[in-house]
Amino acid sequence: MTMDRRTVLKNLGVASGIGALAGCVGVQEQGETDSSGGDGNSGGDGGGNQSGSDGTESSGPAGTAKAWYALSDTELPTREQNIEKFNEQSQHTIEGADISDMRKKTTSAIPAGQGPKTFEWAHDLAGDYLDRGFIVDRSNSLNVSLDEFTGTAAEAAQFDGNVVGLPHTAETVALIYNTDIVDEAPETVADMQSVMDEFHDPANNQYGMGMPFADPYFLSAWAHAFGGYYFDFEKDEQLGVDKDETVRGVRFAVDNFVPYMPNDPAYEPQASAFAEGNAAFAINGPWYLNTLNEKGINYEVVKLPKPEGGEPRPYTGITLWYFSKGMEEDDAGTAAAQEFIEWYVTNEDIQRQAAEETGSIPVLKSVAESGDLSENVQGFSDSVAQGYPMPAHPKMNQVWDPVKAALTKGFNGKDVEQAMNAAAQEIRNNWE
Known part of the structure; x- marks a missing residue:
């Protein structure tokens, strides 16, 4: 596709x-x-x-x-x-x-x-x-x-x-849901899960959701949901990749989304699942709508649902x-x-x-x-x-690749905290 x-x-x-x-x-x-x-x-x-x-x-x-x-x-x-x-x-x-x-x-x-x-x-x-x-x-x-x-x-x-x-x-990215599968927009992640539990059946090519998990941009809403951040030039501690709050956000995404997704975290398999009518939800951006329209998918776009105890904060x-x-x-x-x-x-x-x-x-x-x-x-x-908005500072350039590698490890079942700590160390070394 x-x-x-x-x-x-x-x-x-x-x-x-x-x-x-x-x-x-x-x-x-x-x-x-x-x-x-x-x-x-x-x-x-x-x-x-x-x-x-x-x-x-x-x-x-x-x-x-x-x-x-x-x-x-x-x-x-x-x-x-x-x-x-x-x-x-x-x-x-x-x-x-x-x-x-x-x-x-x-x-x-x-x-x-x-x-x-x-x-x-x-x-x-x-x-x-x-x-x-x-x-x-x-x-x-x-x-x-x-x-x-x-x-x-x-x-x-x-x-x-x-x-x-x-x-x-x-x-930015938002929640997109298939109106042939989902009756109404979920307000919380828990609401999403009740639908995903019912629809998810990978043996029959049915998935709860598709989201490019290995992409730090797509995952930013959840990494930031509990007060964490990848990078903030205005803060005394500019790098937040290994902060407890950031690790908590990534772990939340691993625990609550990965079980309902295709087993490849890259863009195409995740986007394809929803675009082919085989997923209840997608998290993607406005550029994705052309594909959905061409495929004849019935969908609606809504803001991202809330995780318990947090607020999704996507990069824009x-x-x-x-x-x-x-x-x-x-x-x-x-x-x-x-x-x-x-x-x-x-x-x-x-x-x-x-x-x-x-x-x-x-x-x-x-x-x-x-x-x-x-x-x-x-x-x-x-x-x-x-x-x-995404940081426009040049130091952000050194953040993306290590975080991508850490998210891939988390998706594949590796320890999230260790992966994010390793990413933070690599970023600091690159900055030096």
């Missing part, structure tokens, strides 16, 4: 650990051919001021800019249509390219001067990429106010006083169009990229379409606060309200 890639979260940049895990999602790579025939950042000829039919405003010479993104095969046609619409309205030209390994490509192409003017990814790359000079501050050149976006989204677009991109959607991600290195130059290519970004993130139709088709959570206030989001989008929005 081909699953949505989104590099697990299409754009959750979370360093090599999640990037590698995301590759397990299994979408066939889109063509990465860059049609620019060059670096794509040079301005073309032509000039003068020009306004597009949808409010785009161009000034100076026409420019061409590359824009990179990593999308599932179901999302790609819509992106291409939106770029085509922009190009028809503007004197500028955006040349889009779908990239199978965004982190690898950006870290190699941008320093070599062959990267895009802008690329789409989650906010958690900001600290690392700003430190390495891969993205730049455009706070003094914006024609869009951050006040147009929700507070969390506006905050995510900034790092250390720099505006490094503009936001357009929020993402804000998708940004980043200002890549090269946008510090006020040339025609930069003008093209900035006009495209500002048009894209303030386009209500684009945000509504993303919400309707993929369950993505709008961050443009005029849409997010309109009160007319669909039930499924509202379910993800409620889950966002439960959680908090």
